[in-house]
Amino acid sequence: MKTVIVYKWARNPEDAAVRADGTVDWRNARMTAGEDDFAALEAARAIAPEGELIGLTIGDGDASWALARGVLQAVAVTDAAPLADNAATAAIIAAAIRRIGGVDAVVIGDSEEYSGVPVALAGLLGWPAVAHATSAEAAGGRIRVVRKQGRNDQTISLATPAVISIAAASPEKKVPGMKELLAARKRPITRQTLADIDAAGPDGVTTKGTRLPDGAAARLFDGDPANAARQLVAALRDEGVL
Amino acid sequence: MIEKETDDVDADVIVVGGGVAGALCACQIARSGRQVILIERGGQPGSKNLSGGVFYCRVMERIFPDFLEAAPIERHITRNVLCFLNPSSHFCIDSWDRRLADPVNAVTVLRARLDAWLLEKCEEAGVMVMPGVRVDALLTAGDRVTGVRAGTDELRARMVVAADGVNSFIARSAGIRAREPAKNLAVGVKSVIGLPAAVIEDRFRVSGNEGVAYAMVGDCTQGVAGGGFLYTNRESISVGVVMRLDDLDAKGVSSSRIHDHFLAHPAVAPLIKGGELREYGAHLTIENGPAMASHDIARPGLLIVGDAAGFTLNTGLAVRGMDLAAGSALAAARAIDRAFERTDFGQRMADDYRAELDASFVGADMKTYARAPEFLENPRMYEDYGPLLADIFLDILRLDTTPKSRAAAIAAAAFRRSPVTLFQAATDMLKGGRAL
Numbered sequence: 001m002k003t004v005i006v007y008k009w010a011r012n013p014e015d016a017a018v019r020a021d022g023t024v025d026w027r028n029a030r031m032t033a034g035e036d037d038f039a040a041l042e043a044a045r046a047i048a049p050e051g052e053l054i055g056l057t058i059g060d061g062d063a064s065w066a067l068a069r070g071v072l073q074a075v076a077v078t079d080a081a082p083l084a085d086n087a088a089t090a091a092i093i094a095a096a097i098r099r100i101g102g103v104d105a106v107v108i109g110d111s112e113e114y115s116g117v118p119v120a121l122a123g124l125l126g127w128p129a130v131a132h133a134t135s136a137e138a139a140g141g142r143i144r145v146v147r148k149q150g151r152n153d154q155t156i157s158l159a160t161p162a163v164i165s166i167a168a169a170s171p172e173k174k175v176p177g178m179k180e181l182l183a184a185r186k187r188p189i190t191r192q193t194l195a196d197i198d199a200a201g202p203d204g205v206t207t208k209g210t211r212l213p214d215g216a217a218a219r220l221f222d223g224d225p226a227n228a229a230r231q232l233v234a235a236l237r238d239e240g241v242l
Numbered sequence: 243m244i245e246k247e248t249d250d251v252d253a254d255v256i257v258v259g260g261g262v263a264g265a266l267c268a269c270q271i272a273r274s275g276r277q278v279i280l281i282e283r284g285g286q287p288g289s290k291n292l293s294g295g296v297f298y299c300r301v302m303e304r305i306f307p308d309f310l311e312a313a314p315i316e317r318h319i320t321r322n323v324l325c326f327l328n329p330s331s332h333f334c335i336d337s338w339d340r341r342l343a344d345p346v347n348a349v350t351v352l353r354a355r356l357d358a359w360l361l362e363k364c365e366e367a368g369v370m371v372m373p374g375v376r377v378d379a380l381l382t383a384g385d386r387v388t389g390v391r392a393g394t395d396e397l398r399a400r401m402v403v404a405a406d407g408v409n410s411f412i413a414r415s416a417g418i419r420a421r422e423p424a425k426n427l428a429v430g431v432k433s434v435i436g437l438p439a440a441v442i443e444d445r446f447r448v449s450g451n452e453g454v455a456y457a458m459v460g461d462c463t464q465g466v467a468g469g470g471f472l473y474t475n476r477e478s479i480s481v482g483v484v485m486r487l488d489d490l491d492a493k494g495v496s497s498s499r500i501h502d503h504f505l506a507h508p509a510v511a512p513l514i515k516g517g518e519l520r521e522y523g524a525h526l527t528i529e530n531g532p533a534m535a536s537h538d539i540a541r542p543g544l545l546i547v548g549d550a551a552g553f554t555l556n557t558g559l560a561v562r563g564m565d566l567a568a569g570s571a572l573a574a575a576r577a578i579d580r581a582f583e584r585t586d587f588g589q590r591m592a593d594d595y596r597a598e599l600d601a602s603f604v605g606a607d608m609k610t611y612a613r614a615p616e617f618l619e620n621p622r623m624y625e626d627y628g629p630l631l632a633d634i635f636l637d638i639l640r641l642d643t644t645p646k647s648r649a650a651a652i653a654a655a656a657f658r659r660s661p662v663t664l665f666q667a668a669t670d671m672l673k674g675g676r677a678l
Contacts, residue, residue, distance in 0.1 A: 017520075019518060020518060027520075028354075028355075062373075175374070177375075177392065177393060177394070177395035178281070178372060178375055178390075178392050178395040178396075178397050179395055179397070181372045181375065182252060182279070182370065182372070182397070185370050
């Protein structure tokens with residue numbers, strides 16, 4: 001079952017700084033592996049044997065992430081910029097998947113910050129999607145997907161082609177060692193541009209401005225502990241807490 | 243026997259550490275057609291590196307002829323200011339010279355950008371860059387280093403280069419160095435403050451891509467042996483303090499508070515006013531490079547370069563690390579090249595490396611400034627000379643309708659009030675002239 005694992009397709013919001021005037025500074029942040037990418041890769045490996053698994057990443061991140069984790073080949077759309085528009089990001093990924101061709105399953109991390117991307121991707125491909133899944137595996141030419149429904153596990157049998165988005169239940173247990181990193185460097189990465197895959201990639205979202213949220217100011221009671229404690233108690237009384 | 247050993251190597255050379263020394267050494271070795279693996283502990287290049295000085299960059303032109311145009315350089319330093327800082331006064335020597343821009347003598351850099359660029363250059367040269375891996379130990383066969391271990395993973399090479407910084411766990415685990423005495427080390431605390439380029443140019447009277455670097459002693463460290471620094475980047479200012487570890491410990495003060503005190507000092511605060519804090523960090527650095535570098539810097543199958551070998555110099559006026567890192571990397575790469583030609587990575591390679599260093603500016607300058615740390619240990623530098631100089635100039639400049647004395651008499655009176663005697667000052671000047 002020809003399966004694409006999509007990884008390193010967004011920037012980590014923790015790499016951005018919000019300035020005092022409310023503007024956001026990304027400080028040359030690169031595309032990074034999302035916290036669900038590892039779980040998505042686990043699921044992809046359970047769906048497809050090594051030879052049928054292809055890594056796909058967009059942007060300027062290091063494409064060897066998946067190659068160091070057992071994927072034998074990867075495609076990188078190197079000039080894809082990080083976009084605010086989830087649908088535009090999905091359009092780039094969809095174009096890359098069409099270019100790969102003959103894909104049965106696409107597995108992608110269920111990012112909290114960019115939650116629109118997996119479903120928009122399925123919509124653009126015209127394939128069914130199962131989101132918020134915890135695991136997936138191949139079963140008799142179909143894909144068996146498990147997702148949480150309240151306290152229960154729901155198991156879905158899915159015909160291909162399909163898009164599955166996986167939410168990680170725990171962090172990655174074993175990061176690749178030096179041997180795996182070394183092997184990754186020898187595996188092929190097919191580098192493509194947006195023009196190669198026929199993706200225009202316009203950002204449908206225009207940011208007109210950003211501002212800091214209205215937050216309560218923090219107060220610091222410093223100095224002599226007894227005095228600081230008195231001030232804290234007085235402040236709590238003033239606020240009506242005590 | 244050598245053939246047998248080399249059959250199962252993963253690379254010709256493993257370089258540990260992706261700072262200036264490690265990256266340049268790896269790049270040069272790869273350019274000679276050898277297989278090089280560069281292992282860096284930080285997940286992102288430069289993420290574990292912090293420099294508190296300008297980069298005296300002439301050496302880089304030997305490695306990258308287009309360094310000044312292609313590398314992510316912030317500003318070319320043409321103005322240098324040396325200040326004795328007191329609580330409410332300072333005495334500064336301010337030198338601006340455009341000749342420092344042609345050829346470009348020193349530049350400011352942001353390490354996250356520079357190191358990323360250097361590692362890109364490494365990859366272009368064919369180096370296999372491996373970030374996010376911490377080397378735990380060296381592999382040895384007899385007395386010879388044969389590779390590295392990280393966790394349960396082992397990689398073997400014909401030789402290893404240790405470029406793992408001031409704390410060099412590799413040099414220590416190889417038994418080359420004991421734990422460095424605190425008096426040879428210092429801690430630096432630095433902020434990077436963002437400001438628009440136009441504000442920086444107005445505030446520091448520089449134009450275009452020119453910049454300024456300040457070196458300060460005295461109240462910046464509240465009397466702790468060390469100093470303050472400030473230099474301009476393109477759209478930010480790097481500012482902070484460096485303090486000798488043993489003196490900081492003896493005086494029982496907090497390094498971060500001294501940093502905050504320095505940034506709030508009335509002579510410093512206006513320079514960074516209105517700026518936005520971009521980065522804040524602390525890092526161990528070398529106070530007495532000549533003492534550290536006097537250890538062995540090689541073992542069979544192992545060479546040590548850059549900070550790991552102790553190649554840092556503080557001459558009072560110029561704090562140098564990156565240029566010496568680059569120089570030692572070049573020397574090591576040349577020694578390694580010959581070692582491969584001879585297939586001999588033992589004592590001859592170590593001797594070659596030492597000879598290359600001695601023949602270069604690195605070895606020469608380490609000798610020239612060997613007595614600088616001892617001179618800079620003098621507490622009068624941090625406590626007494628600043629107030630003395632300020633007092634002399636105050637009395638010359640202050641006119642209060644009483645008759646003035648001549649400058650010589652004013653200076654004599656200032657010496658009488660100061661704990662410093664004229665004899666001590668003359669001796670210090672002489673010693674300084676010899677040590678620096």
